[in-house]
Each structure stands twice: as structure tokens, then as C-alpha cells.
Amino acid sequence: MAVNYSAKEEADGHPSGGVGVPGGGAVGGGGGAGAVKTRKPDNTAFKQQRLPAWQPILTAGTVLPAFFIIGLIFIPIGIGIFVTSNNIREYEIDYTGTEPSSPCNKCLNVSWDSTPPCTCTINFTLEHSFESNVFMYYGLSNFYQNHRRYVKSRDDSQLNGDNSSLLNPSKECEPYRTNEDKPIAPCGAIANSMFNDTLELYRIDNDTRTPITLIKKGIAWWTDKNVKFRNPTGDGNNLTALFQGTTKPVNWPKPVYMLDSEPDNNGFINEDFIVWMRTAALPTFRKLYRLIERKNSFQPTLQAGKYSLDIAYNYPVHSFDGRKRMILSTISWMGGKNPFLGIAYITVGSICFFLGVVLLFIHHKYGNRNTSADIPN
């Protein structure tokens, strides 16, 4: 209906009618047409959607270089990785003992805390010498350390040396939280199922067994050892006293403060323990056990030749069809031996290069399609 007919008159300023007494109703309507305040939107690039933009048009012609560049970069990287990976020496022995012929077959059905431990010795021969530092791993297969409930079954506060958590571990540790009404010192299933085989390596040189020095420190992450895992604090450094009031995990033969003789590798900061507590991502995994350092630059760390592995076989894996391995490996800047990455890079690089050629062909033949109007749609 009519919008303020007279409001206009007021603005018109008609003489005879008299002017300038705008009624109360004149608000709104056309009255808003002031010179200062208009509803005109700002003419900015953003509001008018005229921002300068890069408008990529994906056609064979424009992306050709990208494919060639990817190909040219990936193939050398791949070759580099592949060569590096191939230079890594790696030796692996399965000592589970499922085969009757295996020396460890007798220990197959061992339990957690059989005393004395079942021992077995496996002899092996290294074809090639290991030149640089050698990392000694133990490997487990078919062991689901990544099971959701298993992974959760630990108390990080306790491991970080929190005294209240020491005596009152987190509920997550159930059912390995308390034993006989005493809190378990590293509580939880992970700690409870800690790998407890002992591996010793001997070099057999003319029927003499010379033990090879296995360094047990430096196998855990520095941050784990120095920040994340802490022994409980209290007066004195006597771990036995500090762990007073706690009990050992059910499967362990001895409590946590007796894991090692050296005080800086004992208790929660025992490196074997720390390494075990870092749960593996996949059911087949290896964990660093010991380091073998190169003594001098003239001699390889491990010469080719005969070796024997003494195993104190404690860890029962037969029940879940698990396998146990000992792995000796050198490492490079990219970790252990793994040909996959190198091959993948070479393959992808080659594919890209090939696609580049195909696109070049396409571009040559159909490249001007966009512009030509005579395409039969």
C-alpha cells in the first residue's frame, strides 16, 4: 500500500502547503534516503568477489612440466634410497623352536618363571662382515602389542615417578593393578608381559667362544630415559626403599628395582623396560636389544664367520603361535633395511615420467580443444 505519500511532500518543500512538520509516521519509508547513510554495499574487491585469484586450468599443456619434474626428482631419490637400503647388512635367526630340529625346541612350552631358565644355543654363520655399528634386535611375530586394551594397560604417572601413583596405580592397569592387596610397581599388562629372554652372542673362532660385548645402554629414546620414565623420589637413592609397599608384576621373577645392577639403569629407567613399554604398531615387530659398537676403524664390528647365540628361553610365545627372532642389523640414515621405499619412489617417478610423455602426446593432438568451437558436443 502507499508508503508515506506525504513524507515526500515534506522533502519537496511545497510552498503553499507549508513545510517542515514531518509527522511521526514519516520515519522509515523513503525517509532513509539520506546522503550520508546509504545502504549501498562497499565496493571492495572482497565483497564484490573480485579478489585477484590464480585460476588454474588443468589441461595437459599446463601440467606437463609438473609430471616431468616429479619424475625427474623421484627417480634419483628412489635410486638413492634403494642403494642405501641394499647396503645395510642384516641377519635374522628365528629361535622360537617350533621345528623339532631346533635346539630350542625343548623350551617351547616354557612358562613365565621357570627356574632354572631353559637355555639353548643356536650357532650361525655370517656370510658378510658387518662394518659399522651393529644393532641387535629381538623380534616378535603375531604378537598384538597394539591391542586396544593392552595398549591402555599402563600408568604413565607411575612410570614418571609419581609417588601417589606408585602406591595407587591408575584403574587402567586392571587387572594387573594390585596383587595380594599390594600395588604392582610397574602396573598393567604391558609391563607384566615384558620380554624376558636373555640373549648372549659369542664369536666362535677356532672352537673358542669369545663373548661379544653387548652394550645395553643407549637403546631407548633419550627423552624416554631422561624425562618420561623416572624412578620414584624420596630420601636416598635406595630403590628398594623407594619401591617399598609395592609388589612385582605377576609374571616377573624379580621386582623392578632388581632389573639391573647399575643404579642408572634400574627401576623404571631400565632401558630394556623402556623399550618394551613403547608398544609396537604392528603385530610383527622388532625391538632394540643391544648395541655392538665398532671397536676400531680397522676391524669390522662383526667379521664374517661363525657365531653362537645363547638364549635363556623364558618368554612363552607358543600359546599364540608367536615367533621369536634375533636380528643383527646395521643402520643407515633411513633406519633399517627396507627396499620398499626406494622401489616405490622409482616406480612412481617412472609412472609420472611416462604420464608426462602421454600427456605431451595428448597435448600435441588435442591441446587446442578448449578454444575451438567446432567440437561436436
Add this chain to the structure above:
Amino acid sequence: MADPIRWARYRWQRLIPTEGRECSSNNSSSKCYQLSKTTGKHRVVIPCLGHFKEEYEKLSKLYMNNKIRTTRYTLLTFLPRNLFEQFHRREKKYIDECWKNVNVGDFVRLSRNEIIPADMVLLYSSDPDGICYIETASLDGETNLKQRQVVRGYSEQVSEIDPEEFSSRIECESPNNDLSCFRGFVEHSNMDRVGLSKENLLLRGCTVRNTEAVVGIVVYAGHETKAMLNNSGPHYKRSKLERKVNTDILWCVLLLLLMCLTGAVGHGIWLSKYSEVPFFNIPGPDGKLSPPTLAGFYMFWTMIILLQVLIPVSLYVSIEIVKLGQIYLIQNDIDFYYEKTDSTIQCRALNIAEDLGQIQYIFSDKTGTLTENKMVFRRCTIAGQEYCHEENAKRLECYQEMDSKDEDSADCQCGSSAPTSKCQGNNWRAVCEPLNRKSMTQLSGRFSAFKRQEEAGDTSNSGHMAFSSPIETDVVPDTQLLEKFSQISFHSYQQSEKASSKSSLETMYIADFFLALAICNTVVVSGPSQTHQKVRLSSLSRMPIKSLEEIRQMFQRFSVWRLSSSPLPSVKESSSESPNSFVRKLSIFGMKLASPTLDGADERISEPHNTDSPENSQVPGEIHLVNVAAGGEPNHAVSSIELSPIPKLSYEAESPDEAALVHAARAYKCVLQSRTPDQVTVDFAGLGSLTFQLLHILPFDSLRKRMSVVVRHPVSNKVVVYTKGSDSVMMDLLRTASEVHTNNSEIEEKIKERTQHHLDDYARRGLRTLCIAKKVMSDAEYAEWLNHRFLAETSIDNREDLLLESAMRLETNLTLLGATGIEDHLQEGVPDTIQALRKAGIKIWMLTGDKRETAVNIAYACKLLEPKDKIFTLKSQSRDACALVMSKILEDIQDNTSVKKNRSEKLGNASASPSTQAQGFNSGLVIDGRTLEHVLHDSLQNIFLELTEKCRAVVCCQATPLQKSVLVKLVRSKLKAMTLAVGDGANDVSMIQVADTGVGISGQEGMQAVMASDFAISQFRHLRKLLLVHGHWCYTRLTNMVLYFFYKNVTYVNLLFWYQFFCGFSGTSMTDYWILILFNLLFTSVPPIIYGVLDKDVSAEILMELPQLYTMSQKSVAYLPSAFWITLLDAFYQSLVCFFVPYFTYCGSDIDIFSFGNPINTAALFIMLFHLLIECKSVTWIHTVVIVGSILFYFVFTLAIGATCKTHNPRSDFYWIMEKHMTDPVFYLVCLLTTCIALLPRYLIRVLQGTLFPSPVSRAKYLVRLSPEERRKEIKRWKDECNVNYRVKLQATSVPSS
């Protein structure tokens, strides 16, 4: 806001039948019992006063009170206030009350500019005519003032009503939400009844304006008020895209269930593999292990928790945010700004912006939508003689030129003022002619000074006000008619009534014709000095012919018929513009002169002061004049005659037609001077000032299509009915020769015939036609009719029917006076817009209430129909005939198309040029309202739709609002098409609400359409950019974002899923929970939103140039079902790559869980962000910032969490992982390789698509790079090509669709 408990209780009470209770509350007299039978539907309101207290309490306790939670009434203010109120109560004064304390039955006194707190019946107004002006802007958005009238019988009370003496009962209908209807009656203590209508009701939420004080009694309060009952909340429209998204989300749910089921079964199988429990499968806290099947069942739920990210809850949030952003950008588009009204687009619905990109049907109103709704009086025919107003046509041409000049540059205002002044001058002469010569010369000096100012104001403000631009107000009279008109004198008029000679008869016709134009309307006259204050002109002093005594007698006679009219108020009203006030206005005007550049804001601020001062000071002047008039001092009266016509009268009309007609009448010196509820004063050139006693107004309604006024003619002293209406109904109501055998009947037949001829001619020219007729009644006839009318007015139940019936009784046996032709200008850019929209594959229907010829004409004018189109007209009386006609048309079309097709095939084989092929067959369909009724019947719907599908354009004329909405609904439901309805008036509201997208045009016909619409634009041509550009953008943006969201979620969830195969389906995640949660929430949420808001596949210019691109979004090319599955497939592939590349890299090594998850997660981030970059059509700095920001944020966050979280329970394995990886080259190598392999296929496919099968969009993108000339050439070539394709496709589809 509302008190919820009360509200609930109220609802409960309404459910319980209240009949019995209310019965007991009435007196037990038999009459009352009868009444109370219907009280379930009615309500009785009794004033809340001492002697009615008991009855009041019984009755009113059931009514809702006005309680709304407010904070005004605090504990602190309670006590003093209460004491104050007690004091006042004893004094019997009105007390200030909070809104919440207002109850039904209370008397409320309101002052100016106060908001009405509850629905109340108006009992007193300080206005002498018993009128109260209210502003209803808060209810319907209309900013003009509405008149409300005091209940009859109370209006003559001079003093303010005394509530203590009010002893009547009010009975009215139960609360309902109909704003435009109120029925009830007041029953006085002596059982007299007075009907109540919406004219007596003040609605809650409105504001009292220009009325000093009003008193009313509350009938509805609180939630029962009409305003509250109308508040049904916003209607929620869900877009087509959103519906589709919902189904796809259901697919996602299904996928989730499938994955969880896999997990559950897998876990069960994994567990049952072990003969004895492995020690990594630890028992629950209770030490027991569940059997594999139960564990599998539990695992199902664990999986659901783990993988629930697949259900993209965040998608909904993101969609909303994106839509907000899109709406923001639409609202800020400068192209939608219309300077003349300083308005831009209003997006009232926030959630259907993307529907704009999918419109297939547009239903458009004609008047005000396609046309400007600026009504210009063009032609008229009186007594069979046509007056074509050539001078007026010339004037219009000059305005049109001026208009176009205005648009070219704002600077040429000086030049354009010349024609204005000429026209103004013309107009002025017309107005001033009746003036006393002497006073004319006296005033002329002042005139010239003022005129200049007026011109300046006129040109700068033209177009801002409704129905008031000079193009509408100024009419140059036809010389021939003017000559005849000037012959009219009082004497000749009187004679012509008796004599029947042809010339005098014509004179009488002409006089009556213009009187009808001036009277038969609801135009409110107001002077510019007091806005919305009607001009009070002395009816006494301006009727020099009749003596005061005569008039008094006349009024007394009338009062026999009119219950409430008494001579007193009209005498009292005799005050006029006193010289005093005129001088004051001059001084204010001078102030305006001094500061001519007052802007709107300043004016508004100064308004309250201005309104207050003159009105207050006017009171003494008024009293003085009353005394003068009573004393009969002629000199003074003369001076008021001199001055009274000077104010430029402004007319406030409900529809532009009315205003145009009144202005036309004014041009012929038949000036509508004032209008009060009781009388109309017309300044008639030859007859002097005539005051008509207004007996009745039968307002216009769409059913009757006419309006009538019943007046007592001051000259002949007879009751005369003037009727104005559409010719289709009026012609049937005319007096036919067979009925009345007067000597005039032959002439009348002839006139009718010739007028019909002229009407047809007008319609062909696209003019709106109205017929004017009159009828003279004898007093006895009138008395009889009035009786019926009175009965109808006081009835409550079927009042509408009765009123209609009484109107029908009155409007018969009319004598045709003539007809008018009013032109409605086409809006700017309408034909271009329609053509562009049609090229975009949108079908446009025009639904109008106008008659067929007018509608078809406008359709041609706006290129909806083209001259070479074949037009089929559907006009039949019965349904069967209609079916027959339709099937015949269908056959016809089919024959035509097959012929064309054959020919075009032949041509196609001969590889004909596109231009010859473009000569396709087009047809348009025109349907009139009566046929529409048949067509909309169930049995004919299908054939009708089939028919319309083959027509290029459909024009429905004489359609009622309901039919419009039914049509839209039909197309929407049967054809499953996306519909858009565009309209500007109240009659389009239902159509706008029914359509998928409703667009309102904020034009001249108020705000109802805008209020109901989803988008409100100011010009029809804005629709083009709204649909073609913003619709396309919004749609493609949102679809791409939605698809991307699905992709993102599925990819990420699948990473977790693949890991389940390596952790015994135990539900482990290889990522820290925090990162898992925040990955979707923070790291990858902003880029898609930016993408959804800002992505621009084709520039706006190209989209406007090539409407064909619209079909891409219209057919949902971007979001076909296949697109969803392809996206999902790609997501699966990418997640496989993203998981297994790291897997093979790290398998067998001493990697721990989170060290394994970290490269996967990081690679996933890169993949997702780069995927977005591939899909992005345009990358601005915002995109870059957001993507780089997301990556940086991710790294900062993971580094921070890696550095700090050493003991956070349950697991802290994420400690130092990111830090360690950052120094590890393998990490980077893995991420790089994974990203490349994952994105390679999509990238390749996009490249091949862009090269080998370029979509129109990508081709359009390419156009941007060309130079302007090349681009123009290219676009032209493309357009030709598209024409061919379109036609071929059309022909191909039209045959099998039958």
C-alpha cells in the same frame, strides 16, 4: 520471552472444552443461554469495573493475561509504584501499568507514539472524527498509517470516555490469527447492538500515531493477541541439495555400520583363532574374558565410537557457516543496489541460497514485478466517446527521456528540471483556477519563490515515494474533454438530470464520471504540513450555495439512516487552516530553504519536535475558528476559502490505480479535497465545492473485483452509488434494456457497446482498464438495503457471506459511465532478463490477475512471448471442453514439432548453418482464470502439465492468489521441478510461500510479499544476476564443499579402519585422541569453508553473458549420485595409499604405534589440503593463508603436544614423537610419496577431463584469458552453437516425453 508455564497451561485450557463453564458465568436468562451456546467460539468481554467485578472475575479468569517476562518491574520499584497506583486508583485516574498487568476487560489509555500493548477495541479517540491512526510496520512492514475508527455510538462523545460509565458488553470471536478480520458487537445495556469490525480494533504491536490520546478496552491479551497468534515462527524450507545430502549421509551411516560389522566379525574371528587366551588379550577389570561372539558384539559398539567421524556432523555446521558466508556476499553485491529506493537485496532465508542455482520454473507476477506499478492515466472513454489524451502521452514521453537521462548521469538534473517546471506549472494552473482571482495575484509572488524549491525537491526525490512521482501525479487533460468539461456548470448539471437531450446527457455523464473517479476510492487526503493529518476544510464556509440551515436539515435527514452520524461533529470540524498556522508553516519552510541539503537522518531527528509544536499550538486556533464560524463572520470564512486550496494535497492510496484516478480527476479540476468517514468534499470546477455525505463504502475485494461508494448527492439530494471495477464483472451488472424501458436505454446499450469496444482496444495496448458506473437509488430502496446491511454487519458467524450478498444487492442495475485506461510501465531491463533466464533453461510463467489482453500484451512487451510464437489460448467453459481443447493443442504441437524435426534432420544432414536451423517451433499458452479452475482439477492436471512442458511460455490471466499458489504447488509436486515465485503484492504471498524459492520485490505494494519471501530484491532485473551468477556460484560451491566433506571424512575414517586389520580389530587408533578429534575440527575445517564461500569457477561477467552455463547447476551436474560414489571411491583409494605406503615402509621395524600414526596423519593432512587445491577453481590469497595456516597450525599443535604431554592418562606415547620425526628424513620421504601417489589419479583425471572433454565451465574459464575482442567473438560463436544444441535437444525430448 513468554512465560512458559503460563503458556503451557493456556494451551491445556484451550484443549478442554470451555462451553459449560462459560455458560454458568452468564446470567441465567434464556437469552443469555442461547448466547453462551456459541461461546465456545466467541468470547464475552466485560469491563473490569466495580459493579461488574463479580461477573468479570468469573468470566475473565480463563482468558490469557498479557504476561510476558519483562525486567521493568523489579522488587525495588514494586512498593513505591504500588502506593502510587493506589493513590491514582482512588482518584479514578488512569494508572501506569506494566504490559504484563494488562488483562482482558481493562481500559487502556494510550498517547501518541505509544505501542499498543494488547488487542483492544477503540472506544475513544481525541480526534474529533473518532479516528485513530496507527502504524502497523511491526506487523506487516507497511509504513503508511492506517485509520482505525471508534466504535459507532461512541464517536460522538465529545469528552473522553468515562470507564466508570461504560456498561456495555462486548462479544467477539475467539482469538484467531487473522489480522485482517475481526468480528463482534457491542451490546449496550439497553440491548442495542453495534457491530465491530477490524476498523475498530487496535492490534498489539502497532504504534499510535498522530492521535493525541485513545482509549480502548482490551479484548485479547498476551498470547491470544492476533500478533502473537500470527507468530508461527519462521517457515523452514530445506534446499534440494540439503535433501540430497541427507540421503547421502544415510549412505554414510550404512557404510559405517558395514565397517563396524566388519570390525565386530573380524574381532570375533581373530579371537577364536587362539586356542588359549594370549596374554596380550587382557581380561576386563573383573578378570573375566568374554567369549568371541560377545567380544565381537562389544567391539561393534567400540568401532562405532571410533569410526563415528564418518557421519559428518561437522558437515552440517560447515554448511550453515558456508551459507552464511554466501548470503553475506550476496547481500554485499553492489549490483543489487537500487539507488532510487536506496535498497539492496535482502536475504531473509539463510538456508536456500543454493536453490537459486537450480531453478527450472519461474512464476512471475505481472504488476509491480515485471512492470513498475507506476500507474499513469492514459485514456478514458466517457459515454461511449473516447478521449485519447495525446498531450498526456507527449508529457509521458518527456518523462521517459528524463528518466533515462537521470540514469545516465546525475549531473543533468538542471537540464531536466525544465520540463518538470512546465508540467508543474500546468498542474498549478489547474489547481489554482478555482481560486479567487484577487488572492491568486496576491499569492503569486510567494508562489514563484516556493515553486523553485519544490522543483528542486521534486527532481531529486522523484521515485522515492509511492504513487507520487510527477509521472503519476500530473495528468495533462485532453483538450476536447476539457472543453466539454468546462461547460459544466451548476445550472447545467441540475438541468441535465431532468432533460434527456443528448448533449446534456453527455455533460451529466462526464460530471458523474469525474465525481466517481474522485469519490469512489479509499484515498486518504493529507496536507504536507502535518503528515498523515487530514486536511480539515470548512464544509460550511466552502459551500456558498447552500445556507447553513439547509445543511443542518440535510444532516438531520441523514441521521435517520445513519445511526451514529449527527450534525454536531461536522459543525465542530469547521476549523480550517488558520492563517496563523499557515504563517508558521512558512517560517518553517524558510528554515528549510536555509538548509536545503538536510539529509534524511537529520530530518528524522528533527521530526519529533516538528510534530509536537504545531499541533499543540493549533488547538487554540481551532477553537477560535469554531467560534468564528458559529458567529457567522463571512469575512473570515472567505479568507479560509482563499487559503484552503493552496496546500498541495497529497493522496495516500492503497493501490496505485486509485491514486492515478484521483490525480486524473484533479487534472480536470475535480479535486478531492478531504475525506472523513462521514463525508467527502470535492472541489468541482463548474459546480464549486461539493460535500457528499458518505453513506457507505463497499471496499474492493478480489472476489467482487469492484468497489462502491454510496453517497448522498448534494445537488440532486439522491442516494447515488458509484461503482468502479474490472470490466469483466461490471459489464454483467449493468442495467439491461429489457429490464428498464426508459428512453435512455437505447443510448445506454450503445454506450455499452462502444465502451466495450474501447476497452478491448485499451487492453490491446496493454492498459489496465476499469469501468465506472453509477446508480441512483430512491430513499426507500436505500432504506431497505440498509436494513439488510445492518443485519449483516452485526452478525458474527457468516458475516462475510452476508456482507457479500448485501454488496451484490446494491451493485446491480448500474449505468455505465465510462472506462479508464491506465498504463503500467515495464520495469527496466525486464525483456533482457527474461531472455537471459530463458536461455538458462528456465521456464517462465506469468501469473496475473489482469485480464487476458493486458497480460498478453505485457508478455509480448517483455519478450515472454515473441511475435513468431504460436499462441494457443485456453478458454473454455466446462471441464470436458477444456480437456478436448488441450488434447487438440497437444496434437497440434506434436504435428508441428515432427514436421520441424524432419526438416531439421534433413538440414542437419546437409550440415546446415545454425541460423537456418534456429527457426524452431515455439508456442505460448494463454489461460484465463475460469479455465484455470478446470485445468487444476485432478483429472486434467497431467495433460495440462504435459501441454505446458511443450510451451515456451505460459500466461495465466485473471488468476486468484489461491490459483497462483495451486499452480506453483502443482508444478512443484508433479514435475518435481524447482520453482521460484516472484511477486510484489499481497496477492503473491501464497505463491511465494509455496514455491521452493520465494522472491519478493520491494516495490510499491507494501511489504507483505517481502515479508513472506526468502529473497527480497528491488528490481526484477536483479533476478538475472541473482540466479545466473549467485545461484550458480552458491550451488557449485556448496556441492563441491559437500562432496569434499564426504571425501575428507571417509578418507580419514578409513585410515583408522585399515589399521584394525593389524591390531586384531580391537579398536586401537594409531593417533593420539586429541589429534584425532581436532583433525576434523581445526586442522581441516577452515579450508573447505573458505572454499565453499569464495570459490569461483567462472567469473560473474561470463556467467551473465552465457546464461547457458546455468544449466550446469540446474541439472545438478556437479552433484549427481555418481559424483558421490566416485568421491567415495577416490576416498577409499586415497586412504588405502595413505595407510599402506607408511605400512610397507615401516613394517617389521621397531616402529611404535604413534610413530606409525604420525606420518599417516601428516600425509593425510597434506593429501586433503592439496586435494582441495586441485578442486579449487580459483585460489586467492585467502585460500593460501588458510591452507598454509592449517598446515602450520597442525605442526605447531603436534609439536606442542609432543613436547608437553608426558604423563597424560591413559597414554602419553605421543611424547616427543613429532620432534623426533621432524629430524627424520624418512618421515618427509613417506609424506611426499604418499601425497603424490594418493593425488595422482584425481589430478590425472582432472587434467584429461580438461583436455579431452572440457566441460562448458572449463571452456568458459578459458574465455577469461582471452583478450576482450577474442572473447566477444568466442562468446558469440558459443551462443550460436548453444542455440542449435538447445533446439535439437528440445525436439528430441519433446517427442518421447509424451
